[in-house]
Amino acid sequence: MKKASMNIRKLIPQIFMVILSVIFVFPIIWMFILSTNSREDVFRFPPPLLPGDELLNNFNRLLETIPYFSNLWNSVYVSILSTLLILFVCSFAAYGFARFTDAPGYKWFFYIVVGSIMVPPLAGIVPWFMEIKSLGWIDTHWALIIPAAAYPFGVFWMIQYSKQAVPAELYESAKLDGASELRIYWQIVIPLIRPGLGALAILSFLNSWQSFQTPLIVLNSEEKFTVPLGLTNLTTQFGTDVSGVMLGTSISILPIFIAFIFASKHFIEGLTNGSVK
Amino acid sequence: MDRNVIVDKNVITQASTIDTTKKISLLRRMKKYKMFYFFIAPFFILFAIFSLFPIIASFFIGFTEWNGMGTPEWVGFENYIRLYHDPVFIKSLLNTLYIWFFSTVLTLGLAFILAFMVNYYIRRAKGFYRVVFLFPLLVAPALTAVMISVIFSTNSGIMNMFLSFFVEGTVKIEWLRSETWIKPLIVLIIIWRWTGYHFILFLAGLQTISSDVYEAAKIDGASGGQIIRKITLPLMLPIIMVSVLTATVGGIQIFDEPYVLTQGSGGTNDAGLSMAMYLYQNAFEYFDFGIASAQSYILFALILIFTLINSRFLRNRT
Known part of the structure; x- marks a missing residue:
């Protein structure tokens, strides 16, 4: 019983x-x-x-109504370029922060990084837009790639990761062996922080791939649209083609699903590690 | 008198020499550490151009009237006063708070229940659940909104079909046009998307609580409810607060979901208009940059307040 x-x-x-x-x-x-x-x-x-x-x-029918392949291609290359740039900028800055902890002004620069993590991107959206306009980046993909690289959370995360993955003595011994700082960064530190970079890559790629607001503000022409913008535009324009939109969505998430299933451990790390630390 | 002056002079010269040596050594130290500035430069240059400057400039534009052309005209606090008297803005604020509150409470509540169950009752397939509940995070929020609007469409939505099983005739609820239902739908999208994320964080937290603690409590005769209230929740509080903060920062800025669900309009009587959406409309549909900048700062201030409350709360507890 x-x-x-x-x-x-x-x-x-x-x-x-x-x-x-x-x-x-x-x-x-x-x-x-x-x-x-x-x-x-x-x-x-x-x-x-x-x-x-x-x-x-x-x-x-999907290919007839919207330039779906261009949109898909735009999403792919914008996300890849944006991710690569974030990886470079963040790991570069993190090297500086993890290596030179006694540098003058260190604390202030670090506070700026940490303090700006919570600042909403919308806080400066109007001047940001005017900047993009005066740079001539309206309706170009530069506006989606370059500004996204100023990613304080990525820097913060890479600092934490580098400090834990790279022992401080390693820098000194490499220095004694006559290696330049750039060489230490590229040949010693990058291989050691690769798992952290992988997780950051997944996070930044998804951020860019799913981004809707910035493309909506910046892009005007259909051929320049990324997938989320192209597909939501399809629903507003031709309110009836549900199966077309669903197909477009399916195609855009299928590669990510497959990657997720094969590398779910890395994905989970990439998506959630930030808040655990 | 004289002596006093001399002493003072001595002090002054001493102080200034300390000052100059300090300055020299600072420069020397900066030179010594020039590679630090070299490495952080790319980030800080981009950050200054695309984040810091816009945020500072936005503050000042908030006190002007400007349509993006010509010179901005200084109007003091008028934009803020106008917003205070603008019923649409107040509505967008209330909508946002509604969405934020219910989405945060329901998402975190559900995530906690899930994490609790998986941790204590599920032996096998823990990894499976972590994967399944994370699936929604892989779909762009804008496209999730498209999916939800298909599921809840009036004439062929699967939701109306499902409800039709329980009553006679066919149910034809106009979910997306209804003033009552648009906000719950937005909340639903957030729950669907984010439960898995917080579930994984909570699960990781629960796994760090050793079973010895529970054994000890059981021996002392604590009931299940008592154990949860007195042991699990307090130990989990730091993680829960981080989740609350993440959910809050996201919730206050909500844009993609209401924008797509209402096709950019804000819904019937602006029932689904969020603050971020109204900001977008003022900036990029009406080109009222002054008002939009003032709105940016109200949004910014809200997030700042929530962040401060949250960190104060965390500090008091730890």
Whole structure:
């Protein structure tokens, strides 16, 4: 009798977890299903719950209505360039902070980095926009790549990571061996902080890949749009092509899902490490 | 008298020599550490141009009337007064607080329950749940909003179909156009997106609490509820506060979800208009840069206040 009630008590959380996971995954699965059904079937009542055979038609129609491939390509190269730049700028600054702790003004520079982590980007949006305008970066991808590199959180995180991954004596012994600072940075420190860089890369890539507000403010022409902007524009323009939008969304998240499943450990680290530290 | 003057002079010359040697040594030290400035330069140059300067300039533009062309006209506090009397702004503020409050409480509550269950009742597949609940974080918020608007569409949404099972006829609730439902939908998107994130943080925190503590409490005759209230929650408080802060900073700036759900309009009677959205409208649709800058600073101040409260709270506790 006691054993049976124990089993039920153990079973309830299991069932709860299973139901909740289904609810959480359902929208994504339904999105995949809708993208294989025809535009008309999606609007029939009740809506389809099983995969259809309209995938190719939806795909062709998607390519006809918006420059989807250009948008996808824009997202890919903007995210990659932005990530590379962030990795360089942040690890470079972190090297300075982790290596020269006695430098004059160290404290103040460090306070600026930490203090600006919580500052909302919207706080300076109007002058920022005017700057972008006077640089001639409106409707260009530079506006999405260059300013994003001033990422205080990335610097902070890399400082913490470098301090823990690179022993201080290492700098001195490398210095005694006659290595220049740039060489120490590139050949000794970078290999040691690679896991941290990987996590930061995942975080910055996703930030850029999912970004909506900045592209909305800066970009005007459809060919320049990134995926989130292109697809939301599709819904506002042609309010009815649900299966097209769902297909576009599916394509844009599929590579990330696959990467996530194969490297979930790194993803979890990249997405959550920041607040743990 | 004379002696006094001499003494004073001595002090002065001494002080100034200390000062100059200090200055020289500072310069020398800066030279010695020039590589420090070299390494941090790329970040701080970009930061000064694209963050620091805009934020400072924004403060001053907030006291002017300006449409982006010509010279800004100084109007003092008029923008702030106008916002105070603007019912749309007040509405956007209340909407944002509503969204922030419910999304934070519900997301963190659900995440905590999940973490608690997985930690104490689930033996196998812990990794599986961590992966499953993190899936939503991989979909861009703007596209999540598109997905939600499909699920809750009036004529063919799966939500209305689901509800139709329980009543006669077909349910045709206009979720997206309804003043009542638009905010809960935004909250729902935030819950869906962020629960997994906080769940993982909480789970990591729970795993650091050793089972000895619980054993000891059980031996002392503490009930389950008491254990949670007196042991688990206090030990988890630092992590919970960090989560509250993250959720708050994100919640106050909410933009993508309401923008896409209401197609940029703010919804029926601005029921889904967030502060960030109204700021965007004033800046980039009406080109009222003065008002928009004042709004930026109100947003900034709100986040600052929440951050300070949070850190004060954390410091008092630890």
